[in-house]
Amino acid sequence: LSLIIILFFVLKKASFKAPIASIVLVFVASILFSLSVNFVFNNVFEQRHRDRFSLWLRLEKDPNKLEEIRKTIGYNTYQSEKAIESGGFFGKGFLEGTRTKGDFVPEQHSDYIFTTVGEEWGFVGTTTVVILFTLLLLRLVYIAERQKNDFSRMYAYGVISILLVHYFINVGMVIGILPTIGIPLPFFSYGGSSLLGFTALLFICLKLDANRLNEWG
Numbered sequence: 001l002s003l004i005i006i007l008f009f010v011l012k013k014a015s016f017k018a019p020i021a022s023i024v025l026v027f028v029a030s031i032l033f034s035l036s037v038n039f040v041f042n043n044v045f046e047q048r049h050r051d052r053f054s055l056w057l058r059l060e061k062d063p064n065k066l067e068e069i070r071k072t073i074g075y076n077t078y079q080s081e082k083a084i085e086s087g088g089f090f091g092k093g094f095l096e097g098t099r100t101k102g103d104f105v106p107e108q109h110s111d112y113i114f115t116t117v118g119e120e121w122g123f124v125g126t127t128t129v130v131i132l133f134t135l136l137l138l139r140l141v142y143i144a145e146r147q148k149n150d151f152s153r154m155y156a157y158g159v160i161s162i163l164l165v166h167y168f169i170n171v172g173m174v175i176g177i178l179p180t181i182g183i184p185l186p187f188f189s190y191g192g193s194s195l196l197g198f199t200a201l202l203f204i205c206l207k208l209d210a211n212r213l214n215e216w217g
Contacts, residue, residue, distance in 0.1 A: 055074045076106050077173065079106070084126070088123070090122045091124065092120055092122075099115075099119060109190040110184055111180075113184075113185050113188045113190070118174075140159060143209050148212050170184065186198045
């Protein structure tokens with residue numbers, strides 16, 4: 001794939017400003033990465049890591065065995081998917097989720113908090129959360145672009161990156177499109193340190209934005 005992309009730019013004489021050495025480096029790195037995937041998967045990862053990737057990539061071809069694996073190795077994600085599915089369009093109501101109230105979903109107060117939103121508030125609630133996060137990120141992009149110095153702009157984009165990664169991975173693992181890892185959903189997951197950290201990031205970003213007109217005195 002890397003070779004195809006490089007050849008495309010070279011043959012089309014596109015404005016690809018990177019030097020030849022950088023192109024070769026990227027190509028070699030891509031080849032080495034591709035060759036190392038199988039070795040790392042079989043020799044570096046522990047069995048629990050391999051099981052999670054096998055479940056995520058659906059490497060098991062037998063549907064019955066795959067379902068059994070989902071209920072054991074992928075128990076958290078399996079219960080999460082079932083809870084969100086049971087929420088339907090409007091959800092079951094505040095504190096009325098049977099699977100979340102019955103503690104079927106582990107860590108539903110922290111890593112799997114989005115499951116509670118899905119079961120209690122349904123498609124409407126989860127869509128609202130997604131829209132709110134998207135608007136927050138777009139607003140931060142607007143703030144980043146109007147900064148007058150590089151530091152403020154890079155800091156704002158750093159905050160955007162942190163929030164986006166946490167948001168995307170958390171929601172992705174809860175609905176089963178990403179492997180399960182312990183990462184909180186910003187401003188939703190239980191934990192004072194998480195809330196304090198994300199709040200401080202936003203506060204500093206807003207403070208830099210408020211002082212942008214007086215940066216040079």
